[in-house]
Amino acid sequence: MSLFGASLEETLFEYVPLAVTLPVVVFALMSVRWILDKRVERIGKRQNFVKPLVMLGLTAIGLIAIVIALPINEGTTNQLLSLLGIVMTGIIAFSSTTFVANAMGGFMIRSVGSFRSGDFIRVGEHFGRVSGRGLFHTEIQTEDRNLTTLPNLFLVTNPVKVVRSSGTIVSAEVSLGYDTSESKVESLLIEAAKRAGLEEPFVHVMELGDFTVVYRISGFLKDIKGLMTMRSRLRIEAMNTLHDADVEVMSPSVMMQRPIPSEERIMPDAYASSRLRRQRDDSLPEEKIFDKAEEAEALERLEMELRTVREQCEALEERLEKTEETEAKEALSKEIESLEAKQKTIEAKLHREMND
Numbered sequence: 001m002s003l004f005g006a007s008l009e010e011t012l013f014e015y016v017p018l019a020v021t022l023p024v025v026v027f028a029l030m031s032v033r034w035i036l037d038k039r040v041e042r043i044g045k046r047q048n049f050v051k052p053l054v055m056l057g058l059t060a061i062g063l064i065a066i067v068i069a070l071p072i073n074e075g076t077t078n079q080l081l082s083l084l085g086i087v088m089t090g091i092i093a094f095s096s097t098t099f100v101a102n103a104m105g106g107f108m109i110r111s112v113g114s115f116r117s118g119d120f121i122r123v124g125e126h127f128g129r130v131s132g133r134g135l136f137h138t139e140i141q142t143e144d145r146n147l148t149t150l151p152n153l154f155l156v157t158n159p160v161k162v163v164r165s166s167g168t169i170v171s172a173e174v175s176l177g178y179d180t181s182e183s184k185v186e187s188l189l190i191e192a193a194k195r196a197g198l199e200e201p202f203v204h205v206m207e208l209g210d211f212t213v214v215y216r217i218s219g220f221l222k223d224i225k226g227l228m229t230m231r232s233r234l235r236i237e238a239m240n241t242l243h244d245a246d247v248e249v250m251s252p253s254v255m256m257q258r259p260i261p262s263e264e265r266i267m268p269d270a271y272a273s274s275r276l277r278r279q280r281d282d283s284l285p286e287e288k289i290f291d292k293a294e295e296a297e298a299l300e301r302l303e304m305e306l307r308t309v310r311e312q313c314e315a316l317e318e319r320l321e322k323t324e325e326t327e328a329k330e331a332l333s334k335e336i337e338s339l340e341a342k343q344k345t346i347e348a349k350l351h352r353e354m355n356d
Contacts, residue, residue: 014071021069025062105152118297120163129293175212189217192241
């Protein structure tokens with residue numbers, strides 16, 4: 001009985017290191033994750049590149065500590081550690097090229113700063129608004145509201161076309177016959193662009209074909225959030241304006257497909273044309289299509305505003321420490337209090353946005 005008891009005590013004693021190490025590792029990982037989550041709230045999750053790398057490294061260290069604490073002989077422990085090292089080395093060897101390349105691509109995209117959340121971008125055949133930026137990938141929300149994940153390596157190795165947030169040029173092309181003068185077409189297309197809501201419209205002749213002249217009407221769109229709607233609206237207004245002026249929007253080569261009398265005009269009547277100009281709803285379909293991209297853009301702007309306010313507070317506090325005049329100190333103190341109140345308001349908004 002005593003032998004059994006001694007054996008049981010020895011067995012339990014052998015498991016003491018594992019019993020201590022396992023909860024310590026779990027507690028340490030949970031604590032570090034909590035600290036990193038707080039860091040995310042402070043600097044913004046779009047800026048969080050440290051968390052995945054730190055958690056990956058600490059998890060590997062925790063596994064090694066657990067293996068060492070296992071109640072097995074030293075030879076077996078060394079073999080397990082060697083096996084673990086071989087497995088980790090193999091994983092890193094097979095994935096390091098893509099892993100490191102995507103990570104470096106993420107840092108490069110951040111450092112260049114060519115686009116941010118909410119921007120329209122086109123990469124190859126992919127077009128949409130940026131809805132998320134991570135260490136290894138960038139997420140865009142496409143025109144059909146779906147989400148597409150693009151590796152950062154793909155963005156770095158391919159040309160990225162970014163629609164500037166300050167505004168962009170919206171264009172539409174139309175081909176007309178040689179029987180309509182260029183000056184008349186230009187004035188009509190400029191009128192159509194103004195009706196669509198574009199600023200500073202202009203017309204270019206793009207091609208002189210065998211049967212038609214290709215015109216491009218362009219204008220400046222200040223609010224790029226309605227980009228897709230504006231492209232459609234410009235085409236509608238161009239078609240209606242030309243029809244109202246009795247200008248046929250059809251190539252004369254249509255006679256090669258279906259004989260049509262020369263006196264017959266191919267266009268809707270005035271009543272149908274005017275119905276197309278019914279009052280449109282002010283809401284934009286882009287608000288539903290790019291909902292996640294809108295949220296990402298709002299979050300990033302709040303994060304940028306919060307960093308700016310914190311930097312201003314720090315600068316004013318430094319000035320307050322160096323200032324000796326009483327009146328100047330009071331003015332600086334009031335300004336700091338105002339910025340701190342603004343900082344709390346922004347932090348509250350940011351917290352609500354992140355938890356919605």
